[in-house]
Amino acid sequence: MHFRRARIPLAVTLSGATAALCLTGCAATPDADTVTVLNSATDTAEHAANQKFFDRCAGPLGLDVEQISVPADQIASKALRMASSDSLTDILELDGSELPQFAETGGLRPLDDIGVDTSGFSPGARSLGTHDGVRYGIARSVNSLALIYNKDLLARAGLEPPTTWEELRTTARKLTTGDTYGLAFSASPNADGVYQFLPFFWSAGGDEARLDNGRGEAALQLWRDLLTDGSVSRSVVNWNQQDVNDRFIAGRAAMMINGPWQVPVLSAQDKVDWAVAGIPVPEAGRDAVPPIGGTVMAVPKNEDTARERNAAKVLNCLNTEKNQLGWGESVNNVPSRTAAARTYAEQNPALAPFAELVGTARSRTARVGTRWPVVADALAGSFQSVLTGGADPEQALRRAQRQASAGK
Amino acid sequence: MTTTGTAVSADPANPAAAAAPPGPTGRPGRGRLFQWLFIAPALLYMAAFFGYPLVRNIVMSFQHFTPTTYFTGEAPFNGLDNWRAVLSDQLFTDALWHTAVFTAGSLLGQFTIGLALAVFFSRRFPLSGLVRAVLLLPWLVPMVVSAVVWRRILDQEHGILNTALQAAGLVQDGPPWLSSPSTALFATILVNIWIGIPFNMVILYGGLQEIPRELYEAASLDGASAWRTFRSVTLPVLRPVITVVLVLGFMSTVKILDLILALTSGGPADSTHTLGTVTYQLSFLQLDFGRGAVVGNVLILISAVFAVLYLRANRADFGQGK
Numbered sequence: 031m032h033f034r035r036a037r038i039p040l041a042v043t044l045s046g047a048t049a050a051l052c053l054t055g056c057a058a059t060p061d062a063d064t065v066t067v068l069n070s071a072t073d074t075a076e077h078a079a080n081q082k083f084f085d086r087c088a089g090p091l092g093l094d095v096e097q098i099s100v101p102a103d104q105i106a107s108k109a110l111r112m113a114s115s116d117s118l119t120d121i122l123e124l125d126g127s128e129l130p131q132f133a134e135t136g137g138l139r140p141l142d143d144i145g146v147d148t149s150g151f152s153p154g155a156r157s158l159g160t161h162d163g164v165r166y167g168i169a170r171s172v173n174s175l176a177l178i179y180n181k182d183l184l185a186r187a188g189l190e191p192p193t194t195w196e197e198l199r200t201t202a203r204k205l206t207t208g209d210t211y212g213l214a215f216s217a218s219p220n221a222d223g224v225y226q227f228l229p230f231f232w233s234a235g236g237d238e239a240r241l242d243n244g245r246g247e248a249a250l251q252l253w254r255d256l257l258t259d260g261s262v263s264r265s266v267v268n269w270n271q272q273d274v275n276d277r278f279i280a281g282r283a284a285m286m287i288n289g290p291w292q293v294p295v296l297s298a299q300d301k302v303d304w305a306v307a308g309i310p311v312p313e314a315g316r317d318a319v320p321p322i323g324g325t326v327m328a329v330p331k332n333e334d335t336a337r338e339r340n341a342a343k344v345l346n347c348l349n350t351e352k353n354q355l356g357w358g359e360s361v362n363n364v365p366s367r368t369a370a371a372r373t374y375a376e377q378n379p380a381l382a383p384f385a386e387l388v389g390t391a392r393s394r395t396a397r398v399g400t401r402w403p404v405v406a407d408a409l410a411g412s413f414q415s416v417l418t419g420g421a422d423p424e425q426a427l428r429r430a431q432r433q434a435s436a437g438k
Numbered sequence: 439m440t441t442t443g444t445a446v447s448a449d450p451a452n453p454a455a456a457a458a459p460p461g462p463t464g465r466p467g468r469g470r471l472f473q474w475l476f477i478a479p480a481l482l483y484m485a486a487f488f489g490y491p492l493v494r495n496i497v498m499s500f501q502h503f504t505p506t507t508y509f510t511g512e513a514p515f516n517g518l519d520n521w522r523a524v525l526s527d528q529l530f531t532d533a534l535w536h537t538a539v540f541t542a543g544s545l546l547g548q549f550t551i552g553l554a555l556a557v558f559f560s561r562r563f564p565l566s567g568l569v570r571a572v573l574l575l576p577w578l579v580p581m582v583v584s585a586v587v588w589r590r591i592l593d594q595e596h597g598i599l600n601t602a603l604q605a606a607g608l609v610q611d612g613p614p615w616l617s618s619p620s621t622a623l624f625a626t627i628l629v630n631i632w633i634g635i636p637f638n639m640v641i642l643y644g645g646l647q648e649i650p651r652e653l654y655e656a657a658s659l660d661g662a663s664a665w666r667t668f669r670s671v672t673l674p675v676l677r678p679v680i681t682v683v684l685v686l687g688f689m690s691t692v693k694i695l696d697l698i699l700a701l702t703s704g705g706p707a708d709s710t711h712t713l714g715t716v717t718y719q720l721s722f723l724q725l726d727f728g729r730g731a732v733v734g735n736v737l738i739l740i741s742a743v744f745a746v747l748y749l750r751a752n753r754a755d756f757g758q759g760k
Contacts, residue, residue: 131505136510265617267705
């Protein structure tokens with residue numbers, strides 16, 4: 031997905047979650063001094079990095095932290111199964127866009143009740159963990175999307191990275207030669223594609239609560255124009271963000287829309303010399319409105335309030351300026367505290383555009399809450415049908431709005 | 439007859455009578471009990487692992503079953519709301535149609551090619567064993583891995599398939615296989631055929647080995663042509679095996695999910711959504727388990743209809759004391 035790496039949803043989730051039966055998942059109540067965490071750090075390095083920060087915080091408090099890691103697309107179903115058998119972990123780390131669904135259940139403890147401090151966080155990061163005005167989740171670091179470009183190809187063509195849509199179209203056209211497209215983005219019908227469409231949709235004034243408000247059409251038109259110009263491959267409707275990165279590294283795209291989670295892969299190769307720029311905006315002088323992404327940590331309600339308090343202590347420690355900065359650097363994400371984000375941008379000038387973008391970024395669920403998955407599907411349907419020539423932008427968004435409000 | 443106990447003391451010369459279980463003339467209650475005891479494990483197993491989930495799924499489709507249910511255990515009944523919402527959704531109707539086309543196309547392709555290969559390999563020739571083993575590969579590779587490879591092969595611009603077609607001068611511009619709504623379903627069917635061929639081939643090959651050679655000898659004495667022999671000897675004798683292959687193939691194809699998620703995620707423009715992907719989307723992305731269950735039930739119903747047809751066909755094939 032959009033916060034770590036692309037991955038393929040597996041049928042495994044199906045078999046796992048259909049059974050609410052407690053067969054193997056019933057663990058005994060963990061030790062009073064142990065704080066358990068459910069997260070998606072299945073990657074060994076990521077798991078170890080997480081453990082390092084957990085230990086750093088838990089050690090002085092006389093606590094241990096135990097991680098339970100499952101693939102990111104299985105977190106929700108795993109958490110639900112644990113909830114049904116009363117065995118949820120003390121800390122639950124979810125994708126920000128999944129938080130409302132869990133907050134809505136009433137099973138999460140409001141963070142203010144247990145003294146988790148989020149003063150000094152950027153507004154975007156705060157909204158990522160908020161549902162109906164109550165803070166349930168805390169994000170250590172956040173990410174967004176930017177324009178990543180091939181420095182050599184742009185220099186050779188004598189071009190600067192585009193800042194407006196008009197420039198994006200002309201630059202992409204000029205950069206398209208032979209086997210290389212000017213631009214690549216993901217327009218797949220799942221979370222990846224929707225995440226990539228949002229910076230264009232929102233910057234144009236589109237509204238996820240009223241998809242057919244007459245503003246979002248411009249974004250669809252831009253994507254369609256880029257395709258008909260031949261500056262973007264027709265296969266984008268099939269590409270996830272990982273595919274886009276692969277194309278860029280193979281030199282088949284001069285620019286791409288992508289996020290900071292690609293940085294490790296980009297840094298590990300030396301074929302393409304790359305740099306990061308902001309997301310182009312409809313007209314000069316307007317702010318880009320990209321989506322804010324990342325995971326949030328929440329505390330499920332527990333009859334044993336001591337466990338909740340321990341979890342809160344660990345969360346507060348993980349989110350000190352110093353720890354956020356260290357964590358942000360280890361995962362190439364921007365710390366959610368404004369002050370830490372500033373330091374991060376100074377220390378990582380190459381990724382500074384991301385730090386700037388998250389300043390104006392918006393949460394996907396701030397306006398539509400638990401209805402986001404339905405809205406996201408409708409939005410995906412709209413750009414897919416426009417890109418494949420099945421509908422014009424107005425038709426597509428009218429249909430999407432109908433779809434999003436059906437069976438409310 | 440008296441009780442077994444007295445039989446033992448009354449007739450010590452006949453230990454067999456003592457050891458024998460109560461016969462049909464013994465106490466009927468006890469015999470019945472023993473019968474049930476033997477059936478019980480199977481019954482319990484069926485009830486727990488097939489009956490319970492099935493009933494749960496049906497009940498769930500009439501409930502407002504959301505993440506909240508997992509926390510509170512409460513799932514209020516909402517009558518036909520879920521059914522109405524799902525059945526009135528254009529996506530469901532489209533998915534139903536896609537599933538039908540996908541299943542029919544896949545079975546037709548898998549079976550025809552599988553049967554042709556099985557017949558081909560039933561003649562012995564050098565290296566046939568090796569080639570047969572190689573043909574099994576698609577079956578052994580995990581579905582998701584095949585899907586990733588096929589996505590590359592079918593890439594419109596750089597895929598091997600289009601490059602080959604263009605080099606052969608068959609097409610000017612490569613077809614947009616997975617990136618156009620008009621071809622994507624066809625492309626996914628092609629991939630699924632490739633995956634299903636080995637299964638069809640292996641089972642049919644096994645069936646072919648069972649056909650007595652005398653039948654073929656008799657046919658050739660009668661002067662039957664190769665085609666005539668195939669039609670009048672091979673196909674009729676192979677019929678039970680063909681039924682098995684088609685029904686099993688149907689069951690695994692109609693609920694297709696992983697292949698499509700990995701190839702297209704249901705796109706472009708919903709053109710490859712099947713009942714499997716719709717139920718996945720409803721239950722695991724939108725977390726609306728009630729509506730997901732509706733689609734699941736439709737799938738179960740379709741499978742059940744075919745299971746009944748299968749059982750009847752089986753009875754016709756095996757039931758007449760063959």
